[in-house]
Amino acid sequence: MEETFNTRKQILQEHEKKAQHKQHLKGKLTARERLSILFDDGTFEEMATFNSPYEGVSKSSEMYGDGVIVGQGFVQGKSVFAFAQDFTVQGGSLGKIHGEKIAKIQEMALKLGSPVVGLLDSGGARIQEGVQSLSAYARIFRNNVRSSGVIPQISVILGPAAGGAVYSPALTDFVFMTNKTSFMFLTGPDVVKEVLNEDVTLESLGGGQVHAEKSGVAQFLYDDEEHAILAVRKLLSYLPSNNYESLPVVKNFEFFQSKQEMLNKLVPEDSNQPYEIKDIIDILMDKDSFFEVHENFAKNLVVGLARLEGKTIGVVANQPKVLAGTLDIDASVKGARFVRFCDSYNIPLLILEDVPGFLPGVNQEHNGVIRHGAKLLYAFCDATVPKVTVILRKSYGGAYIVMSSKNTGGDFNLAWPSAAIAVMGPEGAVKIVNRRELADAEDPVALKAELVKKYRDEIANPFIAEEKGLIDEVINPSETRSKLVRAFQILSTKQLYRPSRKHGNIPL
Ligand code: HXC
Numbered sequence: 236m237e238e239t240f241n242t243r244k245q246i247l248q249e250h251e252k253k254a255q256h257k258q259h260l261k262g263k264l265t266a267r268e269r270l271s272i273l274f275d276d277g278t279f280e281e282m283a284t285f286n287s288p289y290e291g292v293s294k295s296s297e298m299y300g301d302g303v304i305v306g307q308g309f310v311q312g313k314s315v316f317a318f319a320q321d322f323t324v325q326g327g328s329l330g331k332i333h334g335e336k337i338a339k340i341q342e343m344a345l346k347l348g349s350p351v352v353g354l355l356d357s358g359g360a361r362i363q364e365g366v367q368s369l370s371a372y373a374r375i376f377r378n379n380v381r382s383s384g385v386i387p388q389i390s391v392i393l394g395p396a397a398g399g400a401v402y403s404p405a406l407t408d409f410v411f412m413t414n415k416t417s418f419m420f421l422t423g424p425d426v427v428k429e430v431l432n433e434d435v436t437l438e439s440l441g442g443g444q445v446h447a448e449k450s451g452v453a454q455f456l457y458d459d460e461e462h463a464i465l466a467v468r469k470l471l472s473y474l475p476s477n478n479y480e481s482l483p484v485v486k487n488f489e490f491f492q493s494k495q496e497m498l499n500k501l502v503p504e505d506s507n508q509p510y511e512i513k514d515i516i517d518i519l520m521d522k523d524s525f526f527e528v529h530e531n532f533a534k535n536l537v538v539g540l541a542r543l544e545g546k547t548i549g550v551v552a553n554q555p556k557v558l559a560g561t562l563d564i565d566a567s568v569k570g571a572r573f574v575r576f577c578d579s580y581n582i583p584l585l586i587l588e589d590v591p592g593f594l595p596g597v598n599q600e601h602n603g604v605i606r607h608g609a610k611l612l613y614a615f616c617d618a619t620v621p622k623v624t625v626i627l628r629k630s631y632g633g634a635y636i637v638m639s640s641k642n643t644g645g646d647f648n649l650a651w652p653s654a655a656i657a658v659m660g661p662e663g664a665v666k667i668v669n670r671r672e673l674a675d676a677e678d679p680v681a682l683k684a685e686l687v688k689k690y691r692d693e694i695a696n697p698f699i700a701e702e703k704g705l706i707d708e709v710i711n712p713s714e715t716r717s718k719l720v721r722a723f724q725i726l727s728t729k730q731l732y733r734p735s736r737k738h739g740n741i742p743l
Pocket of ligand 1: 324325326327328357358360361362363369372395397398399400403423471648
């Protein structure tokens with residue numbers, strides 16, 4: 236018996252040595268090295284180590300673990316399940332046993348209410364195993380869907396994720412990629428050449444940058460594996476382990492007390508002048524707590540997790556620096572997905588608004604901005620978590636409604652004195668409403684300026700919205716943090732019942 240134990244230990248060591256040699260040559264870590272970064276020191280316990288579809292494989296290190304290490308450990312003291320694919324075993328391809336090992340830990344994690352992290356490095360379905368490999372994928376995908384909204388699921392792509400390997404990540408909550416060493420594609424460059432006669436490289440087809448900036452498949456992009464995996468640890472620190480658990484609370488928090496006054500001056504009076512919304516988020520939230528999600532995709536909307544007095548908050552904010560903060564297709568999809576995530580895990584939402592409207596244009600209309608914009612609208616209307624909106628400056632038209640306005644279910648809707656809430660901006664409104672007067676005017680420029688001022692004073696100002704009950708309070712910017720702390724404190728007991736139904740039909 237002891238001999239068997241020793242032989243197995245030797246197999247693991249031999250395999251790790253070979254794997255290190257192969258992976259390090261490609262600038263990549265081994266599956267085991269990756270897991271040791273993810274978990275608190277020495278806490279990872281491997282499961283099903285010697286499961287194998289091949290007889291006698293326990294005597295060799297060649298097919299070690301069928302190309303995947305699965306198990307459980309602790310991240311900041313919290314139980315987390317993980318799998319790490321081993322590219323040195325048949326390209327990390329997914330066969331029957333490989334797939335079963337992943338499925339078993341998914342099922343156990345769901346039963347126990349623990350997050351699952353997948354570290355992927357795989358050539359996709361193992362070609363030699365045919366339909367068995369495809370059905371193993373199907374079981375994994377189904378588990379992803381069953382776990383969605385119950386336990387956080389995170390995918391980290393650290394090499395190729397080809398074919399079937401891409402759909403599990405796409406079904407999880409967050410996808411991390413590394414620059415230059417990770418790729419995701421359904422069909423590789425060879426197939427693209429064969430079918431379309433187009434030459435593409437792995438990088439230009441499905442590299443980290445492509446998915447973080449263009450397709451939006453990846454929410455996070457890092458230069459190397461270590462930073463990517465450490466960022467997963469950070470992300471987990473904001474999240475509960477499941478949808479029933481309370482949010483984690485950080486006891487020792489600090490905030491920029493001395494900077495609160497700066498908020499009175501950060502938003503330029505000229506409504507066309509851009510500014511950095513993240514400066515405002517940083518001042519409002521606990522010091523260094525803002526962790527941006529989807530940083531490189533649809534930059535006109537900023538979303539991310541932060542802490543307010545140590546408690547997790549989801550922030551959704553228009554970014555006036557990019558496309559003047561307008562909402563477009565990508566921003567709508569990005570925002571909707573984030574709001575749905577926060578709502579699933581009871582993370583309250585803070586909405587910071589400075590939005591001139593939806594981005595106009597044939598391209599947007601033809602690509603379905605109505606359908607995609609509706610996703611964000613649906614997500615906010617459907618979210619039952621506490622929602623607090625602060626209107627900083629522009630809040631026009633459909634975008635006003637969408638961004639968690641009072642009648643979509645906003646719990647507290649606050650505005651700074653600089654806010655302008657209206658069907659459209661003053662310039663556009665005056666051109667339509669006063670067209671005839673302007674055409675007949677002796678001095679149309681002077682008249683226009685006068686009408687714009689009148690519009691601002693009488694229609695597009697926050698005090699009017701406050702009088703009509705559509706803004707709860709116009710506040711001084713410098714008191715925003717204390718107002719938010721109080722609002723979220725009060726809202727912590729919020730309970731909202733919805734009519735019974737199987738599920739709504741979100742405009743997917
Ligand atoms: C079996 C595979 C494999 C696979 C790679 N290997 N992919 N074995 N099934 N899917 C093996 C290779 O034969 C090789 O074995 C070893 O892994 C390393 O592969 P290389 O090609 O030498 O590595 P590299 O040059 O780094 O290229 C990696 C790669 C490439 C880009 C991933 O291997 C590749 O294109 N693989 C096929 C990708 C693909 O089309 N997958 C889709 C499968 S269909 P040896 O013995 O030589 O070391 C699918 C459909 C499921 O997944 C749909 C579900 C929705």
